[in-house]
Amino acid sequence: MPHRYDWIVVGAGIIGSLTAWRLGQGRARVALVDAGPPGQKASGAAAGILSPSAEALEPGPLADLARASLLRYPDTVAAVVDDAVMDVGYERTGVVQSAWTDDEVAALRARWDWQRDWGVRWLDGAEAERLMPERWPVQAALLAEDEGQVHPPQLVAAAVRAGARRGVGQFFGQPARLLVEGTRAVGVSLPDATLWAEGGVIVAAGAWSGLLLQEVGLQLPVVPIRGQIASFTVDAPWLQRILFHGHTYAVPKRDGRVVIGATEDAVGFDDRVTAAGLARLGRILESLHVPLEALHLERIWAGLRPRSADGLPLLGPWPGLDGLYVATGHFRNGVLLAPITAEVVTDWVLGRKSAVDLAPFDPGRFAKLR
Numbered sequence: 243m244p245h246r247y248d249w250i251v252v253g254a255g256i257i258g259s260l261t262a263w264r265l266g267q268g269r270a271r272v273a274l275v276d277a278g279p280p281g282q283k284a285s286g287a288a289a290g291i292l293s294p295s296a297e298a299l300e301p302g303p304l305a306d307l308a309r310a311s312l313l314r315y316p317d318t319v320a321a322v323v324d325d326a327v328m329d330v331g332y333e334r335t336g337v338v339q340s341a342w343t344d345d346e347v348a349a350l351r352a353r354w355d356w357q358r359d360w361g362v363r364w365l366d367g368a369e370a371e372r373l374m375p376e377r378w379p380v381q382a383a384l385l386a387e388d389e390g391q392v393h394p395p396q397l398v399a400a401a402v403r404a405g406a407r408r409g410v411g412q413f414f415g416q417p418a419r420l421l422v423e424g425t426r427a428v429g430v431s432l433p434d435a436t437l438w439a440e441g442g443v444i445v446a447a448g449a450w451s452g453l454l455l456q457e458v459g460l461q462l463p464v465v466p467i468r469g470q471i472a473s474f475t476v477d478a479p480w481l482q483r484i485l486f487h488g489h490t491y492a493v494p495k496r497d498g499r500v501v502i503g504a505t506e507d508a509v510g511f512d513d514r515v516t517a518a519g520l521a522r523l524g525r526i527l528e529s530l531h532v533p534l535e536a537l538h539l540e541r542i543w544a545g546l547r548p549r550s551a552d553g554l555p556l557l558g559p560w561p562g563l564d565g566l567y568v569a570t571g572h573f574r575n576g577v578l579l580a581p582i583t584a585e586v587v588t589d590w591v592l593g594r595k596s597a598v599d600l601a602p603f604d605p606g607r608f609a610k611l612r
């Protein structure tokens with residue numbers, strides 16, 4: 243039986259599931275497709291931190307996009323939760339970036355010069371110490387009180403359920419292949435069905451997005467970067483805020499667990515946990531001066547982040563092939579960037595101008611035509 247849609251979204255991670263839900267709010271006929279169950283890849287592995295201040299090391303388009311997405315979180319979560327009737331663990335826990343050496347203090351101060359406009363506060367030694375776990379050798383810190391976290395697997399589950407309630411057709415456990423006729427992407431083929439797209443196909447297949455395009459002769463420079471990460475139960479509450487030191491972090495979860503992360507390994511599509519990852523997480527734990535005896539390993543896992551050749555997401559139509567759109571390459575921040583991504587995709591579909599400047603994220607910067 244032929245299935246006809248306006249828009250087909252390939253990939254039911256956080257990017258695809260939130261985008262399909264958002265598209266489904268209008269009158270468009272939308273399908274969401276995934277090779278496996280939704281939310282089992284990078285989005286299921288993420289710590290769920292929502293922190294433009296700790297992740298954007300310099301001002302620029304990515305920092306602006308991240309901040310715009312953070313500001314959309316409360317409304318997005320409220321709407322998804324309303325549609326899905328399930329909690330997604332969204333909290334404004336607050337994020338602290340800590341500096342332990344003179345060089346780190348200088349770097350933090352440079353960052354504060356532009357992050358203060360976001361309401362980020364500078365904390366000197368004594369003030370910072372009050373927010374830190376015992377034994378943290380902190381000299382100064384930045385505090386972003388409006389940043390926080392979400393529980394990514396629950397957010398994906400909620401977006402999928404909310405999408406279903408908005409009429410989004412769902413095809414899970416079926417790997418998609420792009421269907422191209424002439425100079426147009428016309429749909430996807432699944433093992434059990436063919437889905438036709440009258441508007442277009444949106445590729446949100448995370449680290450696998452490049453493989454999908456490769457099958458039709460297009461080069462999309464997105465590679466997998468594995469992250470290994472672990473959660474611990476704790477004897478006594480030990481952490482109130484999300485704490486960063488450099489790129490390493492400790493996240494207090496609502497149920498009392500603490501998540502520590504994460505490694506960055508360029509090892510292709512291998513998403514296994516390794517002894518080297520375990521050792522690296524051990525070094526992160528030691529370097530974070532956490533009370534090691536009071537933390538009990540609960541789980542260690544890994545996921546593949548989609549990283550583009552220049553580290554910026556790819557958001558927009560693919561030049562030279564009508565009806566093909568990409569929304570991927572979110573690397574370390576796909577959970578944070580999901581609300582703004584869903585919004586800008588909806589803007590293309592409705593022919594609206596986006597509230598953010600999308601030029602830096604134009605996939606055309608990499609596109610090699612067939």
Ligand SMILES: Cc1cc2nc3c(=O)[nH]c(=O)nc-3n(C[C@H](O)[C@H](O)[C@H](O)COP(=O)(O)OP(=O)(O)OC[C@H]3O[C@@H](n4cnc5c(N)ncnc54)[C@H](O)[C@@H]3O)c2cc1C
Pocket residue numbers: 252253254255256257258275276277278279280281282283284285286287288289290291292416417418419446447448449450451454468469470471503504544545546547548569570571572573574575576577578579
């Ligand atoms: C350890 C770790 C910690 C992280 N922590 C954070 C964090 O704290 N905050 C944050 O913002 N980000 C974090 N990230 C990054 C974030 O997880 C990613 O940027 C985000 O999940 C990417 O979402 P996605 O939907 O693009 O990809 P994915 O979640 O990987 O989803 C892609 C989907 O596409 C499907 N797919 C692939 N090929 C096909 C095909 N041919 N047909 C159909 N479906 C297909 C896959 O099955 C998958 O479900 C972290 C990542 C890792 C690994």
